[in-house]
Amino acid sequence: MPEIKVNERLCKGCELCTSACPKQCIAMSDKFSTTGYYPAMLAKQECCIGCGLCAQICPDLAIEVYK
Amino acid sequence: MELVNKWPAGLVEMPLRYCPGCGHGIVHRIVGECLEELGIRERTVGVAPVGCSVFADDYFNCDMIQGPHGRGPAIATGIKRSKPECIVFSYQGDGDLASIGMAETIHSAARSENITVIFINNAIYGMTGGQMAPTTLIGQKASTCPRGRDPKVNGYPIRICELLQSLEGASYLERTSVHTAANAIKTKKAVKRAFQNQIECKGFSLVEVLSMCPTGWEATPLNSVKYIADKMMPLYPLGVYRSPEQREQKEGGAA
Amino acid sequence: MGEKILMKGNEALAEGAIRAGCRFFSGYPITPQNEVPEYMSWRLPDEGGTFIQAESEVAAIxxxxxxASTGMRCxxxxxxxxxxxxxxxxxYCAGADLPFFYANVVRGGPGLGNIAASQGDYHQSVRGGGHGDYRVLVLAPNSVDEMANFPKKCYELAFRYRMPSMILADGILGQMMEPVEFKFEPVDPKSFKEAGWELGLAAGRRKxxxxxxDLREGELEKINAARLKKYREIEEKEVLFEAKQCDDAELVVVAYGTSSRIAAAAVKMARDKGLKVGLFRPITLWPFPKKQLAKLAEKSRKFLVVEMSMGQFVDDVRLAVCGRIEVDLYARPAGIPSGEETFAAVEKSYKSMTPARAAAPAKTAKPKGKPGRPRKKPAKKAGRPAKKTRKGGRR
Incomplete structure (x- = not known):
């Protein structure tokens, strides 16, 4: 199954990926990352289609797409 | 499952020190990918500007030089003419390119200098703290026009692609945006083409990228994206303003 | 080599740079240096080099x-x-440790000033010139022949120490014609080896x-401190000067560039009249011949600085002698003195030495006691600030 992994060290919680995801499967974590942000996370793995649009908009190269 | 988006070889693997939601990171990734995909990384020299992206000299994984504010195209000219086998690009913001460095921008285009310019237009001075830029929109608030840009006091925004379009020397001019994933993909195409033109010795190429500055705009990243779509794009229409093909046709017609 | 040709100063400068390996020139027209870009524009392409007429001096630099970042001799x-x-x-070049060579064919100032010769840019040249803490190697020719031969020296120093070097000329040196002999074989740019900092083709190496x-805490100071160490080394090793008839001189005229030539004529007139006058001419203005002047101050009686500016060069002379000797100034701000005028200044300065002093040998550590010169013990009278400070200086 396709999936994404968010690198919490790089993610600054800007939420742009949430708006880019056509399946609305990305949400923001409610826990601080070590860098002090609420990082993005794949909330609904089952709906990820591995399209990579989230990685296209991510300004911090924090999203790894597996397909 | 396989990783489909490896870290681009054209970028050094390190965290980018830009604000959350800043468009620089997207364009950095795009340039880094283009350097890798075109196989030019090891013969590319980049010019980092003054501004937030001054640290581009750390980020891009190729030889880099950081120069005075606005002088990128002049520095790139010096490098390109000294080492024509190198691919040379200048990465600049709006204050850098359209204000203090306007002369260098126009004249390197007029000389049809065989360089690639990546122009980040976010309509604000980011690093110095949100002052008015030459591209700041009418009515847009900035720390040096706190009541909003008033044309009677501050004049009108400058449209670089339209301005450079009048120059014979400009070979490729395109305005894109990175406010959505689809636009980021288009931006990558444009950036790649701007490098390809240099490889083919077609002269001056410039890609103007409308980009978010949530900190300078005092907006959330998501509202910044909306601001580009609603406010910036009507003033700065996306599209190709000059292509090498048009230029060749024009030259053919003239002869 | 060996052949003498008649050349204009600006053209000799350009040809000298090309023969020293220069293959890149960018500039912008301004009088009285226009012959440099003009000469480069036809000569450089023949040598496979690049000439660019930039849109401004800012773009040119x-x-x-x-x-320069690619290692090009520019x-x-x-x-x-x-x-x-x-x-x-x-x-920026100084801050990035990039070597390159430039020339200032000085005209009158401030502002638009005029287009005649002047030495008004002295301070700007020897104190770095732009913002920040740095130095530039400054050579001051006083003939067209030196205009032709100094660029090679400038490149050697610039590349040895990785910093900008310059020739400080003026409208006269740029415009006049004189016989020139290039005293070196043309340098082939292909013979230059990469030093390891040049940008360009990066295959198989790190970026x-x-x-x-450097925005990291404390790092900029370290870089600047290393540069200071380099500057100290240069001050130790690279000073160039010329001293004529200084050994027995009571009065030493100190001048550089064009004014040193005029001063030379005045010194000759003085010698013809029996006045013991010598000429000291710094060739490197930075590094400044401090030690040499200080030494000279021990055996001569008085200095007279001749400069085509308000009194800029005299500051460095006074700093060098540290009050050990009286230093007179004949200043011609954006004026060009004649030999006679300069001689008048020399004579005035010479005669204003007190009679006792004028007749006495200089108070040095070891008075030589030449025959025919009354050996008086220097009187310890008041009103002799020069001598007092000189004593003080030795303590």
Missing amino acids: NMIYGA MTSSSSPGISLKQEGIS RIVRSY
Whole structure:
């Protein structure tokens, strides 16, 4: 199954990926990352289609797409 | 499952020190990918500007030089003419390119200098703290026009692609945006083409990228994206303003 | 080599740079240096080099910044107002430790001034010139022959120490014609080896960065301290000067560039009249011949500085002698003195030495006691500030 992994060290919680995801499967974590942000996370793995649009908009190269 | 988006070889693997939601990171990734995909990384020299992206000299994984504010195209000219086998690009913001460095921008285009310019237009001075830029929109608030840009006091925004379009020397001019994933993909195409033109010795190429500055705009990243779509794009229409093909046709017609 | 040709100063400068390996020039027209870019524009392409007429001096110097970062032997030239505009890029080159060579064919100032010769840019040249803490190697020719031969020296120093070097000329040196002999074989740029900092083809090596900034806490100071060490070494090793008839001189005229030639004529007139006058001429203005002047101050009686500016060069002379000797000034700000006028100044300065002193040998550590000179013990009278300070200086 396709999936994404968010690198919490790089993610600054800007939420742009949430708006880019056509399946609305990305949400923001409610826990601080070590860098002090609420990082993005794949909330609904089952709906990820591995399209990579989230990685296209991510300004911090924090999203790894597996397909 | 396989990783489909490896870290681009054209970028050094390190965290980018830009604000959350800043468009620089997207364009950095795009340039880094283009350097890798075109196989030019090891013969590319980049010019980092003054501004937030001054640290581009750390980020891009190729030889880099950081120069005075606005002088990128002049520095790139010096490098390109000294080492024509190198691919040379200048990465600049709006204050850098359209204000203090306007002369260098126009004249390197007029000389049809065989360089690639990546122009980040976010309509604000980011690093110095949100002052008015030459591209700041009418009515847009900035720390040096706190009541909003008033044309009677501050004049009108400058449209670089339209301005450079009048120059014979400009070979490729395109305005894109990175406010959505689809636009980021288009931006990558444009950036790649701007490098390809240099490889083919077609002269001056410039890609103007409308980009978010949530900190300078005092907006959330998501509202910044909306601001580009609603406010910036009507003033700065996306599209190709000059292509090498048009230029060749024009030259053919003239002869 | 060996052949003498009649050349204009600006053209000799350009040809000298090309023969020293220069293959990149960017500049902008300004009088009285226009012959430099004009000469480069036809001569450089023949040598496979690049000439660019830039849109401004600011662009020209930044093209140099780019070219220099690739290790190219490059050059720019201008005259006073244009050099002011170039200071931004010169500062960046100094801050990024890039070698390059430039020439200032000085004209009258401030502002637009005039287009005649002047030495008004002295301070700007020897104190760095732009913002920040740095130095530039400054050579001051006083003949067209030196205009032709100094560029090679400038390149050697610039590349040895990785910093900008310049020739401080003026409208007279740029415009006049004199016989020139290039005293070196043309340098083949292909013979230059990479030193390891040049930008360009990076296959098989790590990326290189050329920059003048470091925002990390304390790091900039370390870089500047290393540069200071380099500057100290240069001050130790690279001083050039010329001393004529200084051994027995009571009065030493100190002058550089064009004014040193005029001063030479005045010194000859003085000698013809039996006055013991010598001429000291710094060739490197930075590094300044401090030690040499200090030594000379021990055995002569008085200095007279001749300069075509308000009194800039005299500051360095006074700093060098540290009050050990009286230093007179004949200043001609944006004026060009004649030999006779300069001689008048020399004579006045000479005669204003007190009679006792004028007749007495200089108070040195070891008075030589030449025959025919009354050996008086220097009187310890009041009203002799020069001598007092001199004593003080030795303590």
